[in-house]
Every structure is written in C-alpha cells, then in structure tokens.
Amino acid sequence: MIYSSHNNLGVVKVLSFLKSHNTEYLSGQDLSDVLRISRVAVWKHIKKIREMGYKIESKQKLGYRLESNTDLLLPWEITSGLKTKVFGKQVYYFESIDSTQNQAMRMASNPANNGALVIAEKQTNGKGRLGRKWISPKGGIWFSIILHPQFDISVITLFPIASALALSNAIEKTLNIKSELKWPNDITVNGKKVAGMLVDASLESNKIENIVLGVGINFNVDVKQIEKMLKDTPNFYGVASLGEQNKTIKPILLVQTFLNELEEICTLLNSKDTKKIIKDWTVKSSTIGQNVELNTKEGKIKGKAIKIDHDGALIISENKKNVRVIEGDITYISK
Numbered sequence: 001m002i003y004s005s006h007n008n009l010g011v012v013k014v015l016s017f018l019k020s021h022n023t024e025y026l027s028g029q030d031l032s033d034v035l036r037i038s039r040v041a042v043w044k045h046i047k048k049i050r051e052m053g054y055k056i057e058s059k060q061k062l063g064y065r066l067e068s069n070t071d072l073l074l075p076w077e078i079t080s081g082l083k084t085k086v087f088g089k090q091v092y093y094f095e096s097i098d099s100t101q102n103q104a105m106r107m108a109s110n111p112a113n114n115g116a117l118v119i120a121e122k123q124t125n126g127k128g129r130l131g132r133k134w135i136s137p138k139g140g141i142w143f144s145i146i147l148h149p150q151f152d153i154s155v156i157t158l159f160p161i162a163s164a165l166a167l168s169n170a171i172e173k174t175l176n177i178k179s180e181l182k183w184p185n186d187i188t189v190n191g192k193k194v195a196g197m198l199v200d201a202s203l204e205s206n207k208i209e210n211i212v213l214g215v216g217i218n219f220n221v222d223v224k225q226i227e228k229m230l231k232d233t234p235n236f237y238g239v240a241s242l243g244e245q246n247k248t249i250k251p252i253l254l255v256q257t258f259l260n261e262l263e264e265i266c267t268l269l270n271s272k273d274t275k276k277i278i279k280d281w282t283v284k285s286s287t288i289g290q291n292v293e294l295n296t297k298e299g300k301i302k303g304k305a306i307k308i309d310h311d312g313a314l315i316i317s318e319n320k321k322n323v324r325v326i327e328g329d330i331t332y333i334s335k
C-alpha cells in the first residue's frame, strides 16, 4: 500500500474536518453536506481512516468524533506543521517496501521530486553502509530524502557528517536525549547505535545531479532481536532503541525537526560555511580523542583519532604520523 497526500484527497478531507471539530460529534450527513461527498464515500473514508490507526468514536444518533491520532508517519501528518521550505513537502508512504533508498533513487532524477521523502513502515531489504543489510522491522523510522542540492561538489564529502549532526540535534531537541556521533555518520546513545545514514549521489561532469540520503532510526524496535541477527557482522558494537529512552515522544515530531535541521545545515553547505559544521560535529563526537583501529585495502591502521578535516576525512595519528581516512568502519580500542 502506498499513500501520498495526492492519492488520498478524500481521506485527508474527512480527517482534517474531524481534526478541526474533535470536541463534537459529526453525523455522516453533516460530513456529506459540508464536504460535498456522498454518504457512502464518508463511510468508506471513515473506515480507511480507522484502518490507518486513528481512533474514531461513533455514537448512534450523534455521529463520529476523532478520539486520537495515529502513530504512523503518514504523509499529511508529516507535512502538516512542517516549517521547512523544500524538504519533506512531498511524502510517499509505503506500508512495506524493499528499500526506501532504492525507491527514492528511482525517483531522484525528476526535478519535481526535490525534497521528497520516501518513508516506509518496514523494509524487506534495507541497505546499510558498505553493502551491509539494514534490519528494518515495524516500529523503526526508515526513510530516504531526495535532494537536488545547491551546494558545490567540493563540500559533498561533508554532507553525511552534516546529516548525522542534523539528526543528533533533532534527537536532542525533541527527545531531550544527548547522543554522540561516531565517525563517519553513526549516531549512538551510551555507545550503542541508534541511527545510521546512507548517502547515494549521482554526479555528472563535476556537478551534483542529485543526492539520496537514507536515514534509519531504531525508534521502537526489539533491540535483542536485532542484535541477535547482527552479532556476526564485522565491527558490530550493539544497537539501542530511542523510544526506550523517552516513551512519550511522537516519531512525527522527530522527523519534522530533523528535516528542519537538515535544511538549515544545507544552507551552511551552500555558502561553504563548513567551519561551524565541523566544530559542532567535533563537540558531539565520541570518536575524537579515542584510540581506534580500522582495516583498509592497504592494511590495518591503529592510532588516535585527532580530528576531522575540512572535508570530513578522519585524521588518525599513528606512530607520530598523521594518516587521513576517507571511508571505513572504525573500532574503538582501549590503549
């Protein structure tokens, strides 16, 4: 099942009316008259709205009243109250999909899809960094955003780092949880991974055609089950679920705040104002100052992570020499 605001106009119409009149009962006839749709259509839309997880009370002779909202990240829930200029203004929601990243990449070249979000309740073939699988059951927040960015190709390597910073800021603002950033773009809480980012870019003659940013947030997932499935993955260091830390927060607010933060950070990239991004990332980073090791094609690197460069590369001091790393998975080691 795929939902967007455009292909559910009737549902959105009925729902908006119920939302704005949720202190009173509205009869099928009232809804039919005001919204200029048949009573059968009203009934069908009410049924669908209930299937989407909204609670609608119905009382004989009185009618319908919206009791509570859904927790699903439905397009009209994300777009309503969204403060961004471009990001997330269009949302495509899938109950189940192989990978939002694959879907978004298929849609990415269309200029009309700049800023569009592809979101799924679950993914059957979620993709992680370095060709890994990303376990994506119901309860998590799995989405990809299509960008036709204005920023120059020279700052593109900073984009994943900037995106991780945007999500960490959003987590702090909405859930009041301090997260750390593990190079290159993992987000952790108490040393366990709560979110990851995947970037696919399409470049043409030194210009960015489009970028698809995939975001996976372990929100309300069964940590034990995921850890069991991932325990043999190289460099696996454990997962945590954000919802466990703060049970009151709604995922919609987190997604909306992230889109805001990301849009703001992209304006810094547009003006090549990268110093602030690097500074803020470093403050939140759990990597800088750590003894780390990683395997590269050229062999193992082992040393102290001292900083990230202007382009997001990690600088590791190994035997008093600085080594520059642009990709890979680091492991924290005790000295």
Ligand code: BTN
Pocket (backbone or CB within 6 Å): 098, 099, 100, 101, 102, 123, 125, 126, 127, 128, 129, 130, 132, 134, 136, 141, 142, 143, 144, 186, 195, 196, 197, 198, 214, 215, 216, 217
């Ligand atoms: C990582 O390995 O840390 C990156 C994980 C990225 C997962 C997200 S979930 C939404 C989007 N769709 C995918 O298939 N992957 C990304």
